[in-house]
Amino acid sequence: xxxxxxxxxxxxxxxxxxxxxxxxxxxxxxxxxxxxxxxxxxxxxxxxxxxxxxxxxxxxxxxxxxxxxxxxxxxxxxxxxxxxxxxxxxxxxxxxxxxxxxxxxxxxxxxxxxxxxxxxxxxxxxxxxxxxxxxxxxxxxxxxxxxxxxxxxxxxxxxxxxxxxxxxxxxxxxxxxxxxxxxxxxxxxxxxxxxxxxxxxxxxxxxxxxxxxxxxxxxxxxxxxxxxxxxxxxxxx
Numbered sequence: 001x002x003x004x005x006x007x008x009x010x011x012x013x014x015x016x017x018x019x020x021x022x023x024x025x026x027x028x029x030x031x032x033x034x035x036x037x038x039x040x041x042x043x044x045x046x047x048x049x050x051x052x053x054x055x056x057x058x059x060x061x062x063x064x065x066x067x068x069x070x071x072x073x074x075x076x077x078x079x080x081x082x083x084x085x086x087x088x089x090x091x092x093x094x095x096x097x098x099x100x101x102x103x104x105x106x107x108x109x110x111x112x113x114x115x116x117x118x119x120x121x122x123x124x125x126x127x128x129x130x131x132x133x134x135x136x137x138x139x140x141x142x143x144x145x146x147x148x149x150x151x152x153x154x155x156x157x158x159x160x161x162x163x164x165x166x167x168x169x170x171x172x173x174x175x176x177x178x179x180x181x182x183x184x185x186x187x188x189x190x191x192x193x194x195x196x197x198x199x200x201x202x203x204x205x206x207x208x209x210x211x212x213x214x215x216x217x218x219x220x221x222x223x224x225x226x227x228x229x230x231x232x233x234x235x236x237x
Contacts, residue, residue, distance in 0.1 A: 009137050014087050016134050017061060022124075030127055037120040041113045043067075049105035049113075050091065056101055058117040059091040065111035066173060066183050069103040070192075080193045082145070083108075083172050083183070092135065093142070095121065108183050156234070161194040162204050163233030166214065170223055184219035 015021060023031050041060070043049055049060060049067060067084040081103055084090055094101045095118055116124075125132050156164070166181070173182045185193075191201035205221075208214045213229055215222040223229060 006141065009134070009141055010087055013089070013134050013138060016130050017089070021130075022128075025128055025130060026124075027127075030124075034116075034120060034124065037117050039115045041115050043107040043111040043113065045107055045109050047107045047111075049107060049111075050101050052101055052104040054101050056091055056095045056118060058115050059089055059095065059121050060105075061089045061114045061116070062086050063112045063114060065107060065109040065113075067105050067107050067111060068189075069105055071103045078192050079195075080189060082142075083169070085173055089138070092121070093139070096139075158194055158196045158200060159204060160233045161196075162190070162201070162208070163213075163229045164235045165190070165193050166208075166221065166223060167226070167229055167233065167235050175222070178222070180215075180217065180220040180222045184221075186219060 019035070022034055026034065040063075043065075050056070052071065062084055064086055066086070067090070068080050069082045069084065069090070070078045070080045073079050084105070090105055091101070125135065169183070169185075170181050176182055187202050187205070188198045190205070191198040194201065205214070205216060209216050211228075213223070213225050213232075215224055229235070
């Protein structure tokens with residue numbers, strides 16, 4: 001999926017999932033049900049939002065901050081599956097499937113979120129066609145992301161995977177005023193995303209820096225040459 005299509009889905013979700021929009025579409029009783037049920041929650045950096053294997057009690061919409069979804073694999077090694085940014089909703093897939101969470105959600109920054117209990121979220125899906133439709137689009141998008149991840153890990157070299165993930169991180173999380181990717185990741189986290197050893201990730205980042213593809217300031221990374229990274233990673237954004 002192109003960046004434009006992804007942004008379009010995110011913008012449609014933002015237009016549909018908010019108090020003003022719900023008030024316009026829902027009956028007075030249903031809107032009151034929604035307002036009384038939702039809660040504002042705060043998480044500090046490194047806090048767990050929900051655990052892998054935990055029974056879902058509702059969905060979370062991030063109003064501020066960023067989080068990551070990860071899965072613990074063999075020998076306890078974590079694999080980062082996806083990053084969650086402001087405006088994203090998490091927890092709905094397991095809820096819709098009627099299963100426990102299949103990943104852990106952890107705050108990467110301080111987070112403010114809206115929590116909507118499971119019964120109210122499921123009820124809104126039944127009575128609000130616009131919400132149901134945008135959730136179908138989000139599910140289809142995430143299915144495409146999962147398919148791309150399989151190809152990403154199976155067919156690309158580690159060097160190609162690093163080039164692609166840096167571009168995707170910038171696209172997904174944005175940059176700060178100085179042009180650095182907003183969320184700083186440890187070398188171990190980067191290694192987990194691209195499926196390699198931490199030492200290999202450190203070496204490749206150093207090589208990218210030496211080739212003037214990126215600028216590195218501690219954990220912070222700025223992309224200097226997007227075109228070369230796209231060619232290296234065979235990426236089309």
